[in-house]
Amino acid sequence: MKQFRNKTEGLFNFQDLKSPGVRIAYACMFIFLLLLSAICLFPIIWVFLSAFKTPEEMYKIPPDILPKAFDLDRVKTLMGRVNFVKYFTNTLIVIVGCWAFDIVFNGLAGYVLSRIKPKGSALLETVIFWSMLLPGISMAPLYMTFIDMPIIHINLRGSYLPLWLMAGCNAFNILLFRNFFNGIPMDYIDAARIDGCSNLNVFFKIIMPLSKPILVVVSIFSIIGSWSNFMWPYLILGSTPKEPISVLLYQITNGAGLKLMDNEVMMVTMLAIIPPLLIYALLSRHITGGLNMSGLKG
Numbered sequence: 001m002k003q004f005r006n007k008t009e010g011l012f013n014f015q016d017l018k019s020p021g022v023r024i025a026y027a028c029m030f031i032f033l034l035l036l037s038a039i040c041l042f043p044i045i046w047v048f049l050s051a052f053k054t055p056e057e058m059y060k061i062p063p064d065i066l067p068k069a070f071d072l073d074r075v076k077t078l079m080g081r082v083n084f085v086k087y088f089t090n091t092l093i094v095i096v097g098c099w100a101f102d103i104v105f106n107g108l109a110g111y112v113l114s115r116i117k118p119k120g121s122a123l124l125e126t127v128i129f130w131s132m133l134l135p136g137i138s139m140a141p142l143y144m145t146f147i148d149m150p151i152i153h154i155n156l157r158g159s160y161l162p163l164w165l166m167a168g169c170n171a172f173n174i175l176l177f178r179n180f181f182n183g184i185p186m187d188y189i190d191a192a193r194i195d196g197c198s199n200l201n202v203f204f205k206i207i208m209p210l211s212k213p214i215l216v217v218v219s220i221f222s223i224i225g226s227w228s229n230f231m232w233p234y235l236i237l238g239s240t241p242k243e244p245i246s247v248l249l250y251q252i253t254n255g256a257g258l259k260l261m262d263n264e265v266m267m268v269t270m271l272a273i274i275p276p277l278l279i280y281a282l283l284s285r286h287i288t289g290g291l292n293m294s295g296l297k298g
Contacts, residue, residue, distance in 0.1 A: 044273065051075075051267035058263050078267055082248065082258055090237075091227060091244040097160055098226040099219060101168030106218070107211075110177025111203050115189060125178070132171045142166075143235055158240045163232055173218050180214040181207060220283050224276045245272050 050058060052067040052074070079085065112118065113125050146162045147155050156162050184207065192202045208215070230246040237243050249272055252260050260268070 044277075047266050047273065048270050050263060051270040053263050053266075055261050055263055058266075075267060075271070078260075078264055079271070082252070082260075082268060084245075084248075084268070084271060086241075087243060087245045087248045090242050091246075093160060093242075094163055094229075094233065094244050095223055095226040097164040098167035099222045101164045102170060102173060102218060102222040103215065105168035106170050106173040107177050107208070108203060109174045110179075110181055111199075111207055113174070113178045114181035115184075115186070115202075115207075116199060128171045128174055139231075146236065157236055158242065159236070160242065162236050163226075163229075166232065167222060167226065173221065176214060176218060177211075180211060184210055216283060220279065223279055227276050248272075 049065065049067060052070050053064075054067075057064055057067060109128075113121055113128075147157050149156060188206050188210070189202055192206050197205065228246065230250060233244050234247050234250065238247055249269060252258060252265055252268060
């Protein structure tokens with residue numbers, strides 16, 4: 001009970017846990033969540049273990065849970081065969097560009113809706129909200145726009161720019177920024193304007209430094225979303241030297257690229273899983289706090 005002595009939030013607090021019935025209910029709920037977590041983690045663990053197995057070990061019946069050896073030289077050799085460093089670099093370029101566009105343009109849009117509020121901002125906010133309900137059929141005209149940009153008639157296929165532009169127009173993140181900025185006192189902004197700051201200077205010098213919690217949340221969503229995004233990188237960057245890891249995984253699992261054994265496919269999958277897992281594990285505690293401060297509680 002010592003670890004619950006200061007527990008004042010959640011479904012049960014310290015006073016509730018003094019009751020035997022509540023303790024039993026809490027223990028049952030804890031065991032259920034533990035089992036659910038184990039079920040969710042099992043595929044990931046199986047991929048990690050299978051990556052180090054030989055083909056004979058993978059197809060053995062009954063299967064062995066652990067491989068006979070964890071040979072890290074196989075990882076280095078396979079990374080060279082599939083040119084993993086190139087795909088990883090391409091993925092980093094996609095992620096950095098999407099993150100920058102996401103923070104700057106969605107943040108500016110949220111700032112305009114929250115603090116500048118020009119005429120028609122209420123209508124614009126409604127349109128942004130309703131745009132989240134657009135079905136996937138909108139992909140076709142958007143793709144046609146990228147391969148033949150109106151007026152200038154430029155084909156952006158094979159360029160990172162379409163992915164970055166789409167990241168800079170994320171309705172959900174705009175509303176996240178807008179809700180968080182609503183909680184920043186206007187006194188800071190008014191004082192900055194009295195000192196002669198323009199709206200852009202207020203955004204970059206006042207708003208952004210005060211918005212670290214929501215910046216962390218949006219950064220996590222942007223990085224993990226860009227890493228796992230497949231459809232648009234495949235449509236825009238497919239069959240070009242700029243393909244990211246998500247396209248590489250599709251190619252090796254469908255026989256469209258380098259022919260690999262099943263254990264080698266597992267190893268490439270393991271290498272693709274590790275970065276987003278590390279990012280989420282290190283920064284996940286910031287998600288709940290940032291969302292709560294933005295007014296979107298789950």
